[in-house]
Amino acid sequence: MRKGLLVITVAAAINGCAVSTTTTEFSKKLPYPKQTKTTTTDYLSCFGDMLTEYRYAAGNGTIDPLRIAIVSVNDSTNVSTVQYPNSEIPNDFTNMTLSIASKIGGPIRLVHIPKDNEIISAYQYGATPGKKDPFFNTYGASHYRQDTIQIYGALTEYDRFIRNARRSRDASVEVGGGSGETELEFSRFDDKNTARMTMDFYTAHGFVGDIVNHSSSTNTVKLFQRGHDRSYGISVDGNSLGYAVSHSIVDARHKAIRLLIEWGMIETLGKYEYIPYWKCLPNSKNQAVATFKDLIGNDSVINFSSLQQPDKESEETEEDSTLIDKRDKDLMLSVKSSYDFAEYVDDKIREHVPRPLEPSSTEITDSRSGKIFKVQFTSKKELLSGLLKLYQKNSAEYNAMGLDVVLDMLHQDFITNGVLSQQDDKFSSDMYLALWLNAPVRRNARWAY
Numbered sequence: 196m197r198k199g200l201l202v203i204t205v206a207a208a209i210n211g212c213a214v215s216t217t218t219t220e221f222s223k224k225l226p227y228p229k230q231t232k233t234t235t236t237d238y239l240s241c242f243g244d245m246l247t248e249y250r251y252a253a254g255n256g257t258i259d260p261l262r263i264a265i266v267s268v269n270d271s272t273n274v275s276t277v278q279y280p281n282s283e284i285p286n287d288f289t290n291m292t293l294s295i296a297s298k299i300g301g302p303i304r305l306v307h308i309p310k311d312n313e314i315i316s317a318y319q320y321g322a323t324p325g326k327k328d329p330f331f332n333t334y335g336a337s338h339y340r341q342d343t344i345q346i347y348g349a350l351t352e353y354d355r356f357i358r359n360a361r362r363s364r365d366a367s368v369e370v371g372g373g374s375g376e377t378e379l380e381f382s383r384f385d386d387k388n389t390a391r392m393t394m395d396f397y398t399a400h401g402f403v404g405d406i407v408n409h410s411s412s413t414n415t416v417k418l419f420q421r422g423h424d425r426s427y428g429i430s431v432d433g434n435s436l437g438y439a440v441s442h443s444i445v446d447a448r449h450k451a452i453r454l455l456i457e458w459g460m461i462e463t464l465g466k467y468e469y470i471p472y473w474k475c476l477p478n479s480k481n482q483a484v485a486t487f488k489d490l491i492g493n494d495s496v497i498n499f500s501s502l503q504q505p506d507k508e509s510e511e512t513e514e515d516s517t518l519i520d521k522r523d524k525d526l527m528l529s530v531k532s533s534y535d536f537a538e539y540v541d542d543k544i545r546e547h548v549p550r551p552l553e554p555s556s557t558e559i560t561d562s563r564s565g566k567i568f569k570v571q572f573t574s575k576k577e578l579l580s581g582l583l584k585l586y587q588k589n590s591a592e593y594n595a596m597g598l599d600v601v602l603d604m605l606h607q608d609f610i611t612n613g614v615l616s617q618q619d620d621k622f623s624s625d626m627y628l629a630l631w632l633n634a635p636v637r638r639n640a641r642w643a644y
Contacts, residue, residue, distance in 0.1 A: 233454040234477050235461070236298075238487035241475035242461045243300035248589070249470045250302050252634065253582040261350035261468065262340055264306040268292040268396075268456065274355075283352070283421045285447040292348065292456050300643030306343055334373070344407070346465065347460060350452065352415070359388045376525035380428040388420040392448075394455040396463040409529055409546040412462035416451050425555045466523070469530050470631055473522055485632050487527060488625070530631055531624040550575055552622060575622055582630040589635040605630065 251258050268288040275286035296305060364383040369376065397411040426439040458476070463471025471477055491640045539559055548557050553576060556569040583601050587593045593601045606621040608630045619625045637643075
């Protein structure tokens, strides 16, 4: 009884006299901010170079700005809302997209679209006596130039668990008996979850609101979450000693979204501007002279789907030698079509007419009134001359030559290298596509604008 009372008294004294000290200290030595990059970030400037050079060719020696407006890029799956526990992503990616688009450089011009809070603030400012009228009174479709395009994007798929693989192993061994009995234990648990994100982008004409055909992009990235648990134990006569370790790796969701936006912007603008954008992607294996007939031929020549990267459940790195050069067949066919045919769009009239070889007017008949009128389209020779000037500017061997001589030399070079056949005329769509696909692009060309 005395010992029990003594223990209780000592415990009460210790608890009653317990001292708790909490110290909070702020460090003044903060590290410098680090630049956020993905495997595609450095390729945005490459696309800026290409955009500058190809707009130089399309402008036949001039570079007009490409005006784009990032209207909305958000999460349309709603997994970013509070209804979903542990939602790891934001619900609006517009600011991230604006930042990425501005890194492209070159002729890109970002058109500002006022947000709701800006309009409300402008209204409140304008409602004050003596202040200017709110700017949204004069803001409308006229704010855009006719060639301004709008960019829309959304995260359209977010499958948290498309695959789950678990593996566990347990083992125990007993040795000895009676006094000194020893037991050894080991356990191992591995868990791997696979998630999938898909993001879509498309463009619209800001002046008329039409969605631009064949200029959308849909890209998917897989994310992995891996966990490893290990435990070891030894027991002697019932006395145990153990060790356990747990390690988990989760692919960053925000970094995955940034990668999808970078990839999507390059692809969407590349398709809109008729640029072989894939040459700027990290999985591109560009050859000295790129052939294309196998890529755009029928299935008896080559199955285009076989060029796509096979689906893998394992991680892929930028050093992966199995990555292939994914060329866009539809884009190349669009380039050929736009060279062979010109599109006329007017009030209730939309017609494709054969593009003239020489600069000349083309007759178009109004199906309603039967009236015939003439329209001047860019000729095939004018389109060819734009690309030829790009070769002439960027290749020293062509600097002092006339465009006709450059065309003849390149035509013969393409035949020699197997890009074209002897039957391909130098004014054919295949010749134009060969020039377009192999056009020389200078490094840092975006700074020339």
